[in-house]
Amino acid sequence: MSSWIQRIALFTGAVVVLGSCGDSNGPRTGSLSLTISGLPVSAPAQVTLSGPNKFSRVLAATEVVAGLRPGVYRISAAPIRDGATRYSPVADTQTVTVGESNVPVEASVDYTVSSAV
Numbered sequence: 001m002s003s004w005i006q007r008i009a010l011f012t013g014a015v016v017v018l019g020s021c022g023d024s025n026g027p028r029t030g031s032l033s034l035t036i037s038g039l040p041v042s043a044p045a046q047v048t049l050s051g052p053n054k055f056s057r058v059l060a061a062t063e064v065v066a067g068l069r070p071g072v073y074r075i076s077a078a079p080i081r082d083g084a085t086r087y088s089p090v091a092d093t094q095t096v097t098v099g100e101s102n103v104p105v106e107a108s109v110d111y112t113v114s115s116a117v
Helices: 002-020
Strands: 030-037 047-051 055-059 063-068 071-077 080-082 085-089 093-098 105-115
Touching: 030 047, 030 093, 055 063, 071 105, 093 105
Parallel strands: 030 105
Antiparallel strands: 030 063, 047 055, 047 071, 071 093, 080 085, 085 105
16 A cells, blocks of 8 residues: 555656746846937937837837747837937937846937937
8 A cells, every 4th residue: 555655745746847848937028228318308209219029119208018029129229300400319229138037128219419409
């Protein structure tokens, strides 16, 4: 009878171990905290975030984008005109890698005055 109990215990342990394989309690997605600076309140930014699986989203202001699939994302910023003043991004494009994490990857787009009348 003791060998029968040992077999049940062994079987139960194997089921528990196999049942937990591939079951991750950690995050399956990531996020990006994008800070946009250098523009007046009256001039929304035009920043495009693109990435895996044809993901694309246009951002007009500082934002945390959550639920992103892990991978490499491209941040592209376009020049902005506010009245007679033109603002250009310091860097037109940059890339960031988003992983499976509860902590957002941080990136920033900085604008400067490129011409004014």
